[in-house]
Amino acid sequence: MATTEGGPVSGLQEAQRRMHDGGVPQRAIDVFSAFYDQLEQGATGMIPESEVDPLVDIDRADQIELSDEACREAAAVTAVIKLNGGLGTSMGLDRAKTLLPVRDDLTFLDVIAGQVLSLRDELDVRLPLLFMNSFRTRDDTLAALQRYDTLPVGGLPVDFLQNREPKLRADDLAPVDWPADPSLEWCPPGHGDLYTALDVSGILDTLLAEGYRYATVSNADNLGAAPDARMMGWFAASGAPYAAEVCRRTPADVKGGHIVVRKSDGRLVLRETAQTPDPDAAAAADPDRHRYFHTNNLWFDLQVVRRTLDEREGVLGLPLIRNAKTVDPTDPTSTKVVQIESAMGAAVEVFDGATAIEVDRSRFLPVKTTNDLLLLRSDVYEIGDDFRVRSRVASVPLVGLDRRHFTTISDFDARLPSPPSLVEARSLRVEGDWHFGPDVVVRGDVSLDDTGEAQTVAAGTTLG
Numbered sequence: 025m026a027t028t029e030g031g032p033v034s035g036l037q038e039a040q041r042r043m044h045d046g047g048v049p050q051r052a053i054d055v056f057s058a059f060y061d062q063l064e065q066g067a068t069g070m071i072p073e074s075e076v077d078p079l080v081d082i083d084r085a086d087q088i089e090l091s092d093e094a095c096r097e098a099a100a101v102t103a104v105i106k107l108n109g110g111l112g113t114s115m116g117l118d119r120a121k122t123l124l125p126v127r128d129d130l131t132f133l134d135v136i137a138g139q140v141l142s143l144r145d146e147l148d149v150r151l152p153l154l155f156m157n158s159f160r161t162r163d164d165t166l167a168a169l170q171r172y173d174t175l176p177v178g179g180l181p182v183d184f185l186q187n188r189e190p191k192l193r194a195d196d197l198a199p200v201d202w203p204a205d206p207s208l209e210w211c212p213p214g215h216g217d218l219y220t221a222l223d224v225s226g227i228l229d230t231l232l233a234e235g236y237r238y239a240t241v242s243n244a245d246n247l248g249a250a251p252d253a254r255m256m257g258w259f260a261a262s263g264a265p266y267a268a269e270v271c272r273r274t275p276a277d278v279k280g281g282h283i284v285v286r287k288s289d290g291r292l293v294l295r296e297t298a299q300t301p302d303p304d305a306a307a308a309a310d311p312d313r314h315r316y317f318h319t320n321n322l323w324f325d326l327q328v329v330r331r332t333l334d335e336r337e338g339v340l341g342l343p344l345i346r347n348a349k350t351v352d353p354t355d356p357t358s359t360k361v362v363q364i365e366s367a368m369g370a371a372v373e374v375f376d377g378a379t380a381i382e383v384d385r386s387r388f389l390p391v392k393t394t395n396d397l398l399l400l401r402s403d404v405y406e407i408g409d410d411f412r413v414r415s416r417v418a419s420v421p422l423v424g425l426d427r428r429h430f431t432t433i434s435d436f437d438a439r440l441p442s443p444p445s446l447v448e449a450r451s452l453r454v455e456g457d458w459h460f461g462p463d464v465v466v467r468g469d470v471s472l473d474d475t476g477e478a479q480t481v482a483a484g485t486t487l488g
Contacts, residue, residue: 035198036060039190042199046210049224051338052187056213059364062344064197069344071295073304076284078314079292082270085383088258095257100149101237102256103326104140106244107215107368108165109158109186113353115394116432120161122244123168124391124433127401132244132391133165137172138411139250146410147253152177152236155244156221158186158212178234184225189213191351194360202351202359209351215243215320216342216366223333231326241368242321247400247413248389249321258381265328266378268292268369270316271385278309281318281369283380292378294318294369298345316380318369319388328375340374342366386415394436395423402446421449421466426474429457444481449488461485 033041036057043053112121122132130138140153153175157165162183169175169182176182188210190199202208213220218241222228231239238259242249249269259267270283281296300308307313332340345365352358372378389405391397399405404420405413423446430436439457444464446452452466456474461483468488472479481487 035192035196036064039192039199042190043188046188048187048189051224052189052213052217052220054337055217055220055339056189056364058339058341059344059366060192060197063192063346063362063364067344068346069299070301071284071293071299071343072301073307075288076286076293076295079270079283079285079316079380082316082379083258083262083381085255085258085269085381085387088254090254090257090261092253094261095253096147096149098238098256098260099143099147099151099251099253101235101260102251103152103154103231103236103239104251105154105156105218105239105241106136107218107241108155108161108183108244109212109215110245111158111160112433114392114431115397115436116434119164120157121391122161123164124397125401126247127407130407131168132247133168135247135407135411135413136244137169137175139247141172141174142410143251143253150177151251152180152231153182154180154227155183156186156215156218157183159188180227180230180234184221184227186212186221187217187224189364191349191361191363194348194362197362200351200359200361205352211363214345214347214363214365215368216345216370218368219329219333219340219371220338222329223338228326228330228333232330237326238323239326240321240323242319243390245392246320246388246390248387249319250387250412252387255323255381255383259323262379264323264377264379265325265375266372267323268294268372268378268380269319269321269323269383269387270380271319271383271388272315273311273317275311277311277317281320281367282308282314283316283318283372284314286373292372292380294367294372296345296367298347299343316382319383320369320390321383321387322369322372324371324375332374340371342370342374389413394430394433395425397436398423398425398440398443399446402443404446416447419450421446422451422453424451424453426455426457430454444487 144151193200281294286293347363347365350358351361439459442462444466449466451469453471457478459480463484465486470487
């Protein structure tokens with residue numbers, strides 16, 4: 025515990041001081057302090073199976089029946105927000121993942137900008153696009169977006185910053201010191217920071233002042249979550265303050281958050297994998313019991329968010345996620361820390377009347393690994409003139425690339441400079457150090473085994 029002339033300083037006080045000195049807004053410090061109190065009291069954020077019921081009987085996007093004019097009117101007062109704080113470190117990147125090429129010369133950012141600009145032209149609406157960046161993704165992202173000089177709308181910028189907070193030592197919850205790289209002493213607060221960041225940046229008030237009523241939010245690495253006028257019309261007509269997009273689970277969807285109904289008050293609740301007690305893991309992962317997973321696409325009424333933040337003095341009261349890490353994520357022997365996080369989808373339990381809607385799986389195309397990236401770059405998907413990403417097959421093939429040789433982008437690009445055709449494939453499993461030439465075609469189920477030596481699939485080869 026640190027000390028001053030006035031006596032010992034608690035871990036919370038030291039964390040607050042560092043945040044203040046680091047320029048973190050006071051309301052963000054207040055939110056962190058509320059979470060810290062929960063952490064100090066032993067809160068884990070766990071949601072036992074005994075306290076919830078499955079989600080059933082919800083609206084379906086494929087049954088939306090609204091006039092084109094109703095959808096256009098909703099789009100005219102809707103803003104598009106993309107979460108763009110991730111560096112893609114799991115794929116060996118040190119910059120925004122959205123700077124990666126999707127195909128030809130189009131990056132994730134290009135596709136997102138194209139989707140928004142196309143819908144603006146189609147509907148003749150303003151449709152602002154805002155990125156929530158982190159300190160590490162902001163500069164590169166803004167530089168890449170400079171080519172789109174018509175992207176900014178009115179008095180709105182194209183981005184706002186996610187807040188930051190100290191990592192806490194696991195043993196005493198004091199802010200960690202790491203002189204070898206002081207930047208590692210800080211972490212983002214999870215995407216639940218969205219609401220605080222909108223508030224303290226002034227973006228929330230600017231949106232309201234410029235006549236916007238609704239926001240649609242999704243991860244920037246999910247190009248399936250294109251702005252959709254019918255969904256905008258549905259949310260406006262629903263009268264709900266908040267809505268979550270969910271998809272039907274399959275046996276492959278055992279991880280990630282899913283929406284449940286809290287027995288005590290009937291509210292919808294987001295339960296993340298990290299919030300599920302071990303004895304309940306099997307029940308939580310059962311797609312027959314819990315039918316829907318959260319896509320991390322969500323909607324909210326800006327007026328309701330403003331009013332609720334004011335009523336709660338900036339602290340929405342999202343559930344705590346206690347994330348155990350090491351201060352240097354690349355060094356498992358470095359100091360053990362706790363990162364205080366929250367999930368933006370957890371706000372579903374904050375608002376009276378919050379709801380959910382089942383959407384097609386095409387709205388959930390996140391890229392978390394190079395397996396996902398290979399599929400997106402392949403001929404399984406096509407990008408239309410409206411920049412929407414559409415599947416060309418009824419069932420997307422399963423891809424499993426050897427993590428020893430394909431995990432990082434540099435290794436992946438070196439071995440797969442040109443993606444094989446997968447449109448006729450059911451699965452592709454690669455074990456070992458395989459290099460692919462151009463114009464390779466995969467059909468049916470294909471497995472490449474580890475021979476212990478580097479191997480090459482020659483140009484023009486058909487596998488399967």
